[in-house]
Amino acid sequence: MGAEVVIEGLTKSFGRQTIWRDVTLTLPPGEVSVMLGPSGTGKSVFLKSMIGLLKPDRGKCVINGVDIVRCSEHRLYETRKLFGVLFQDGALFGSMNLYDNVAFPLREHTKKSETEIRRIVLEKLEMTGLAGAEKKLPGEISGGMRKRAGLARALVLDPEIILVDEPDSGLDPVRTTYISQLFLDVNTQIDATFLIVTHNINLARTVPDNLGMLFRKELVMFGPREVLLTSEEPVVKQFLNGRMDGPIGMSEEKDSATIAAERAMFEAGHHAGGVEEIEGIPPQMQPAPGMPVRQGAIRRKDRVMQILHTLPPAAQQGIIDSLSPEEQARYGVHPRRRDQQPTWDQTVETAPVTGHHGQLPQDQIAQLPRTGGRRRSDQGPGGA
Numbered sequence: 001m002g003a004e005v006v007i008e009g010l011t012k013s014f015g016r017q018t019i020w021r022d023v024t025l026t027l028p029p030g031e032v033s034v035m036l037g038p039s040g041t042g043k044s045v046f047l048k049s050m051i052g053l054l055k056p057d058r059g060k061c062v063i064n065g066v067d068i069v070r071c072s073e074h075r076l077y078e079t080r081k082l083f084g085v086l087f088q089d090g091a092l093f094g095s096m097n098l099y100d101n102v103a104f105p106l107r108e109h110t111k112k113s114e115t116e117i118r119r120i121v122l123e124k125l126e127m128t129g130l131a132g133a134e135k136k137l138p139g140e141i142s143g144g145m146r147k148r149a150g151l152a153r154a155l156v157l158d159p160e161i162i163l164v165d166e167p168d169s170g171l172d173p174v175r176t177t178y179i180s181q182l183f184l185d186v187n188t189q190i191d192a193t194f195l196i197v198t199h200n201i202n203l204a205r206t207v208p209d210n211l212g213m214l215f216r217k218e219l220v221m222f223g224p225r226e227v228l229l230t231s232e233e234p235v236v237k238q239f240l241n242g243r244m245d246g247p248i249g250m251s252e253e254k255d256s257a258t259i260a261a262e263r264a265m266f267e268a269g270h271h272a273g274g275v276e277e278i279e280g281i282p283p284q285m286q287p288a289p290g291m292p293v294r295q296g297a298i299r300r301k302d303r304v305m306q307i308l309h310t311l312p313p314a315a316q317q318g319i320i321d322s323l324s325p326e327e328q329a330r331y332g333v334h335p336r337r338r339d340q341q342p343t344w345d346q347t348v349e350t351a352p353v354t355g356h357h358g359q360l361p362q363d364q365i366a367q368l369p370r371t372g373g374r375r376r377s378d379q380g381p382g383g384a
């Protein structure tokens with residue numbers, strides 16, 4: 001199973017410019033999370049901070065018990081080996097063919113024989129749909145293939161955490177969906193924890209287990225995908241629909257006078273851009289047919305059902321609706337008519353829904369599912 005990443009109060013500035021402050025979230029092990037945010041909100045800086053390429057000013061980023069913000073260089077070096085990183089352009093060496101690019105980390109960081117290296121490289125190329133392309137140079141292949149080669153290279157050291165920076169950059173929507181499918185398939189096969197930063201709305205709506213958003217130097221929210229996808233926060237709604245109407249402006253944010261002036265313009269009939277308002281929670285993409293069951297999805301279901309009562313009602317309903325009737329029975333929840341609140345069996349511990357913004361309480365999201373709060377009896381691994 002992939003590693004859990006616990007981030008607490010992380011703050012990063014460059015000189016006097018604060019990029020983001022007090023970011024607190026947990027990436028649950030083996031689940032796929034996406035971080036959204038308008039351009040320039042510091043998503044790439046966030047990824048670089050997670051692997052210690054940039055040093056945050058305050059806060060913690062704890063991976064397998066090591067706080068990479070404060071640990072020694074040696075421990076940082078060791079902890080970095082847990083990560084596979086896919087940069088925007090694949091970051092391949094232009095003069096090396098794909099085989100040598102993918103073999104590079106193995107030759108640099110291990111003492112494996114060339115026979116063993118060959119086995120691993122061919123396996124990862126096969127996994128990423130690049131079998132037969134070993135001899136190609138990066139300049140001879142498409143952007144999508146370069147990204148897949150970058151992913152193959154990120155996989156060779158058996159990472160527990162995979163960070164992906166804007167996988168859709170330079171790709172058409174169809175290729176973006178194919179690479180999204182590949183992420184889910186790889187997640188299924190190796191059970192690594194994924195964090196993808198992007199501003200691609202389709203990817204955010206359909207791929208992750210968890211969704212977060214950075215805006216105005218803060219984490220607006222982070223939690224199960226259903227929380228953000230049903231959020232009434234203006235910035236979230238604006239972003240998910242790609243419209244001009246809302247707090248995000250041409251260069252990050254607008255003041256209230258500008259928002260009001262623009263609102264009058266849109267109400268007078270000026271098109272705010274974007275597609276028509278999309279509401280609701282589209283089904284999540286699934287591993288390709290023939291793949292094993294995605295263990296992260298099974299654990300996630302258990303984890304989310306334990307914190308269900310802490311989530312906003314619309315998110316609760318979306319989660320309950322996504323369960324099969326058998327799962328609803330097992331978890332003791334019932335779908336509701338549109339005018340009702342969701343209901344639980346008496347046997348399930350419930351608490352009032354809080355007015356939080358989707359940032360889940362640390363003690364709940366960070367510890368689950370390992371410590372297991374109060375559960376209904378013997379749910380087993382929790383999957384269907």
Ligand SMILES: Nc1ncnc2c1ncn2[C@@H]1O[C@H](COP(=O)(O)OP(=O)(O)OP(=O)(O)O)[C@@H](O)[C@H]1O
Pocket residue numbers: 014019037038039040041042043044045046199
């Ligand atoms: N090494 C650095 N020194 C100083 N400022 C930096 C450095 N790296 C990034 N920044 C600044 O941090 C801010 C956030 O940049 P970042 O690239 O993380 O944004 P982003 O959300 O990934 O944007 P995009 O979606 O456009 O890629 C920008 O204002 C950028 O200029």
